Amino acid sequence: MRNKATLLLMLIVCHGLSMTMGMCEAEDKENDHPLPRKLFLMKNYKRMVNTDAGEMRVLESYGKIHERRLHIGIIDMEPNSLFVPQYLDSTLIIFVRSGEAKVGFIYEGDLAEKELKKGDVYLIPAGSAFYLLNTGEDEKLEIICSIDPSESLGIGAYQSFYIGGGANPVSVLSGFQPQILESAFNVSAADLTKFFTRQHEGPIVYVGESHVKASSLWTKFLQLKEDDKLHHMKKMMLDHDEDEDEDDNDEVEQKTSWSWRKLLESVFGFEIKNNKKVEVARKSPHSCNLYDRKPDFKNSHGWTVSIDGSDYAPLKSSGIAIYHVNLKPGTMMTPHVNPSATEYGIVVRGVGRLQVAFPNGTLAMDTHIKEGDVFFIPRYFAFSQIAANVSDEPLDFFGFTTSAKKNKPQFLVGANSLMKSMMGPELAAAFGVSEDIMKSILNAQHESVILPSSVSH
Numbered sequence: 001m002r003n004k005a006t007l008l009l010m011l012i013v014c015h016g017l018s019m020t021m022g023m024c025e026a027e028d029k030e031n032d033h034p035l036p037r038k039l040f041l042m043k044n045y046k047r048m049v050n051t052d053a054g055e056m057r058v059l060e061s062y063g064k065i066h067e068r069r070l071h072i073g074i075i076d077m078e079p080n081s082l083f084v085p086q087y088l089d090s091t092l093i094i095f096v097r098s099g100e101a102k103v104g105f106i107y108e109g110d111l112a113e114k115e116l117k118k119g120d121v122y123l124i125p126a127g128s129a130f131y132l133l134n135t136g137e138d139e140k141l142e143i144i145c146s147i148d149p150s151e152s153l154g155i156g157a158y159q160s161f162y163i164g165g166g167a168n169p170v171s172v173l174s175g176f177q178p179q180i181l182e183s184a185f186n187v188s189a190a191d192l193t194k195f196f197t198r199q200h201e202g203p204i205v206y207v208g209e210s211h212v213k214a215s216s217l218w219t220k221f222l223q224l225k226e227d228d229k230l231h232h233m234k235k236m237m238l239d240h241d242e243d244e245d246e247d248d249n250d251e252v253e254q255k256t257s258w259s260w261r262k263l264l265e266s267v268f269g270f271e272i273k274n275n276k277k278v279e280v281a282r283k284s285p286h287s288c289n290l291y292d293r294k295p296d297f298k299n300s301h302g303w304t305v306s307i308d309g310s311d312y313a314p315l316k317s318s319g320i321a322i323y324h325v326n327l328k329p330g331t332m333m334t335p336h337v338n339p340s341a342t343e344y345g346i347v348v349r350g351v352g353r354l355q356v357a358f359p360n361g362t363l364a365m366d367t368h369i370k371e372g373d374v375f376f377i378p379r380y381f382a383f384s385q386i387a388a389n390v391s392d393e394p395l396d397f398f399g400f401t402t403s404a405k406k407n408k409p410q411f412l413v414g415a416n417s418l419m420k421s422m423m424g425p426e427l428a429a430a431f432g433v434s435e436d437i438m439k440s441i442l443n444a445q446h447e448s449v450i451l452p453s454s455v456s457h
Contacts, residue, residue, distance in 0.1 A: 038367050039063075040356055042072065042344075042374040046157065051202035053081035054134075058147065058157045059374050067342050067379045068402040070320070071147035071157045075132070077101075078140060080208040083132035084165065084199075090158040091148040092124040093320055095290070095398065097348060099141035105130035107285070119291035121307060121322055123314040126151045129163055133207070144346060146320055146400045166199030288312035290324055301331040301450040302387075302394065309404030316404050323407070324398045327352070330389030332453035335382050336411040338401065343377040345399035352395040353455065356383040369395075382412060386455045416448040 045057040054077035061069040073092075077083065077099075085104075094103075094116075101116040106129045115135070116122060124130050126148070134141035147158050165171035173181065174196050178189050185192060199205075288307055295303040306323040309316035321341070327333065327350075335357075347369050354375055356364040369375065369385075377383050379402075387395035401407050411417045419427065420442050428438040445451070 038365060040354075040365050040375050040377060041367060041369075042376060045074075048073075048157065048160075049083075049203045051204045053078050053202070053206045054083070054141075054204035056083075056204075060157050061344075061376060068319075069149060070342075070344050070376075070400060070402065071149060072344060072346060072374050072400075073143075073145040073147050073157075075143040075145065076140060077132070077134040077143075077204060078206070079134060079136050079138055080206060081134045081141075081204055082207045083204050084169065085129060085131040085163040086160050086203070087127055087129045087163070088124075088158050088160055089126055089152045089155075091126045091151065091318055092145050093148075093315070093318060093322070093400065094122050094124065094143050094145045095322065096120045097142045097144050097398070099139045100135050101141050101143070102133040102135050103130060104133070114287055116287055117289070119289045120287040121290060121312060122287045123285065123318060125317075131164075144348075144398060146344070148318065148320065160203070162203065164199065166195075166197050168200045169203045171196060285314050290322060297449050299447065299450055300328075301447075301452065302327040304449075306407060308406050310406060319402065319404050321401045321404050321407055322399070323401060325385070325396070327385065327387035327395040327450060329387050329392060329394060330453055331450055332386040332455065333384055334411050334414045334417070334449060334451055335384045336409045337382045338377065338379060338407065338409050340379070340405065341401040341403035341407060342379045343399060343401050344374070345376075345397045346374045347371050348396045348398050350393045350395035351388045351390070353386040353388070354383065355386070356381055369397075386453050389453075411449055413445065414448040414451065415446050417442075 042059040042061065045059055047055060048058050049056040054075070056073060056075045058071055058073045060071050071090075075083070075094075096116050096118050098118055100118070102113055103116060103122060103124070104111065104113045105124060106112075114122065132143075149158065153159050160169075161172045162169040163171060163173070165174070176184075178192065181192050182189055288311060290305060290307055293305055293307065293311070295305045297304045302325070304323065304325045306321060307315065308321035315321060323343075325333065329350075349371055351368065351370045353366065354369050355366045356377060358364045359380075364381070385395065385397065412419060414420070423438060423442050425435050428435040431438065
């Protein structure tokens with residue numbers, strides 16, 4: 001049964017390829033020159049969020065030969081900025097490429113926060129409310145994330161549901177009739193109107209008293225300690241009742257804190273009573289750091305490291321694993337194939353080339369790659385990454401694979417390769433050569449996985 005399923009999948013892949021190749025050949029004939037093959041590069045970032053304080057760009061996967069689709073997102077946030085509370089219709093796996101962050105989220109009905117540093121990996125499930133804060137005062141935060149559309153509504157790359165918002169972004173709660181919200185919050189329509197129209201700076205805002213554009217609403221919220229966020233909202237409301245000599249500005253800020261209490265109680269299900277401290281979740285999913293791990297493979301030419309479901313339990317449910325490869329200048333990964341997963345990668349440093357082969361032994365793609373380029377390699381396809389030797393900078397690429405099981409790529413060539421393991425009269429017969437010639441060819445390479453390269457750039 002398993003063999004039949006595998007055969008069916010390969011037939012589907014080949015059918016999709018024949019259509020793709022047919023379109024390429026037609027365009028080649030029409031233009032009367034070879035078509036630059038960039039079939040497996042993901043192009044044209046979409047800016048999903050763009051404010052003075054940061055942006056989020058997304059590349060959508062495409063084509064018919066995906067065994068599983070993933071979108072790739074880049075989040076850039078200025079120092080002291082906040083990605084406001086929201087939930088998504090897609091699961092995010094975030095990787096901190098640079099900077100430091102704090103993620104606040106709802107876990108088993110309670111508010112929890114995690115500090116994240118460079119190299120940390122964290123999973124935010126679809127439908128889980130969260131916010132993201134750049135805690136660095138002088139350093140930008142850059143996050144690379146996978147966006148899993150398998151649970152999405154199919155509205156674009158993903159759909160955000162902003163909990164906090166006003167004129168921009170608009171809170172999802174603004175879609176209800178005033179009478180519903182008055183009953184839900186137990187406040188007047190006038191108070192709700194002020195509450196839902198005050199924010200206008202976009203989904204990523206500055207916070208902190210030192211910044212001229214900082215949002216006072218979000219700054220007040222984030223100044224509270226983890227255990228005290230919700231408790232102090234109640235306390236600030238009570239202080240407003242006791243102190244009648246406050247000026248108008250203080251009164252507005254206290255009303256804002258009171259409104260925050262109402263918002264979080266209503267949306268997240270908290271109940272904050274007088275002098276009762278809300279407990280924050282003590283046990284919540286931990287993060288995992290990619291760079292704290294020993295390389296899976298390392299030699300004088302580079303290294304590879306990965307995290308899968310056996311290393312980081314939240315990845316098991318997502319069916320996603322993470323990897324990072326470093327190739328020194330003038331080296332290459334020997335041609336290899338992933339038999340269990342599609343691979344998505346983003347070049348984070350350096351320049352090089354990427355070659356992919358079709359199942360029929362023709363060249364599918366041969367293209368230069370540089371920092372910021374994103375590629376995908378369909379399951380079963382043979383490919384090779386080559387680091388340019390034009391500078392002292394290595395070729396670094398980070399990415400995701402569509403299986404949470406330990407990835408075991410099959411290297412087709414090299415000292416520890418599939419061909420070397422199959423060396424014998426059968427393989428020699430397949431190439432139409434003697435066994436001695438076969439052995440002399442395969443034994444000529446003494447290194448494996450990452451090799452010196454003579455490829456020009």
